Amino acid sequence: MKRSELSEFEFEEDGFKLRLSRQSSNPVAPIMQSVAPINPVATAPVASASAPAAKEVAEDPNVGIIKSPMVGTFYRAPSPDSANFTDVGNKVDADSIVCIIEAMKVMNEIQAEVKGTITEILVVDGDAIEFGQPLFKYKKA
Amino acid sequence: MIKKLITQNQPVEVDPTEVAILKTLIESNAYVSGSALAKSIGISRTTIHTKMDQLKSAGFKINAISNRGYCLEKLPQNLLPQLLHTYGQALSKDFQLFFYPSVDSTNLEAERLFSNGAKTPFAVFTHKQTAGKGRLGRKWHSQANKNLYCSIMFSPNTPPEKLQSFTLWAGIEVCRSLKALIPSLDLKIKWPNDLYCNGKKVSGILTEAKIDSDRMHTIILGLGLNINSTQKSFPKEIQSIATSLRAETHQSYDMNALSIEIIQATVRAYNKCIESNDDESLSDAWDAFDYLRDRTISLTENGKKISGLALGINVYGALQLKANDGTIRSIHSGDVTLKR
Numbered sequence: 001m002k003r004s005e006l007s008e009f010e011f012e013e014d015g016f017k018l019r020l021s022r023q024s025s026n027p028v029a030p031i032m033q034s035v036a037p038i039n040p041v042a043t044a045p046v047a048s049a050s051a052p053a054a055k056e057v058a059e060d061p062n063v064g065i066i067k068s069p070m071v072g073t074f075y076r077a078p079s080p081d082s083a084n085f086t087d088v089g090n091k092v093d094a095d096s097i098v099c100i101i102e103a104m105k106v107m108n109e110i111q112a113e114v115k116g117t118i119t120e121i122l123v124v125d126g127d128a129i130e131f132g133q134p135l136f137k138y139k140k141a
Numbered sequence: 142m143i144k145k146l147i148t149q150n151q152p153v154e155v156d157p158t159e160v161a162i163l164k165t166l167i168e169s170n171a172y173v174s175g176s177a178l179a180k181s182i183g184i185s186r187t188t189i190h191t192k193m194d195q196l197k198s199a200g201f202k203i204n205a206i207s208n209r210g211y212c213l214e215k216l217p218q219n220l221l222p223q224l225l226h227t228y229g230q231a232l233s234k235d236f237q238l239f240f241y242p243s244v245d246s247t248n249l250e251a252e253r254l255f256s257n258g259a260k261t262p263f264a265v266f267t268h269k270q271t272a273g274k275g276r277l278g279r280k281w282h283s284q285a286n287k288n289l290y291c292s293i294m295f296s297p298n299t300p301p302e303k304l305q306s307f308t309l310w311a312g313i314e315v316c317r318s319l320k321a322l323i324p325s326l327d328l329k330i331k332w333p334n335d336l337y338c339n340g341k342k343v344s345g346i347l348t349e350a351k352i353d354s355d356r357m358h359t360i361i362l363g364l365g366l367n368i369n370s371t372q373k374s375f376p377k378e379i380q381s382i383a384t385s386l387r388a389e390t391h392q393s394y395d396m397n398a399l400s401i402e403i404i405q406a407t408v409r410a411y412n413k414c415i416e417s418n419d420d421e422s423l424s425d426a427w428d429a430f431d432y433l434r435d436r437t438i439s440l441t442e443n444g445k446k447i448s449g450l451a452l453g454i455n456v457y458g459a460l461q462l463k464a465n466d467g468t469i470r471s472i473h474s475g476d477v478t479l480k481r
Contacts, residue, residue: 075277079277103473104474109350126444
């Protein structure tokens, strides 16, 4: 680049972009940048304001989060007299039902979709839940 | 050796020949000769004779006159699987019907049928529920033989939001069917989907779905409709809040025909959601039956009691409540109480 007297060079193909630039006082520094979105890590980013827990997760690759796929009311058990679907320390697998989210009187049984052990329950029975809100923390199996 | 004591509750098997005979007799609405019946169904006259005896013992009143043939004297109003299947021919071919003399809950039975391999869509009917359930494990009083207890199951495998207004549409479509049959009925829906007649509950719907983050796997709509119960036959504690079609109109109804109407109404609601058919707006359709609109209501949200004025629903079906401080809130679940 120095020899060619170029100060900037950009190359783009199939979503990959390479940009080289040389500023007069700085040494040449290649900057690589992917145009295509990076594959999300195990836990997708969550709006930080509503989910402080998500940050910790990003730091611990062995911990995951089960989030609400919908807006509604959270229940830990099928009825007030029955046992909870799951508790801290319980193992879950993909088909395990972890809770009910009620919306418009549809009792939606939420499947864990993951394999692991529940380590924390982030909401309280009867809470109004937003879309994407973290419900459970689990340790990956 | 441990003996397996649990026996699976089996649905009643319905003889297709009996269904064919009933269909012919209902359609002709007159005497049909044994030979004509035998010929149209493709069986012997001896078999016709045997099947007639079976139908009589099942509860059908069939007149037989020599030289004229057979005639249905009066259609039974009780739920009878043979008649349910006869009317059920109006449904699409892949729709299955299961009938049980008694089950714990039709929603639970639907779940069991599905996990044992039954193909959706299907409906489960019973004379009697021993543990009929409502929202959050509440009991649904299920008097034997008089009222409808059924569950209709689908496996949509679509994003869950596609069916978010399904139960509201189901309430609307069931109301429309009942109004078409009984125009004098003062029928309203109390959000989200309890059906009321003159301020008393006539029907309740409890829907249960299995979902994960991107798909709704199955959905079961359970419906109780009080049809032929008398007001006096309800338990004391619900007499002042429950009613039936019979109590409202002083006549009784054919539960078999009504059952098929209910399935058709539910299927219409389901297809509307699955096909994303928005020819008609939910809130406009809702307005015709809204029991709460412009009334002062209260409900519990996040453990806190809130009250205000009901303003109808939004495009997603959430109840719009104008709170006493003037703010408008969207309610997604809860027990609404009317302030009188």
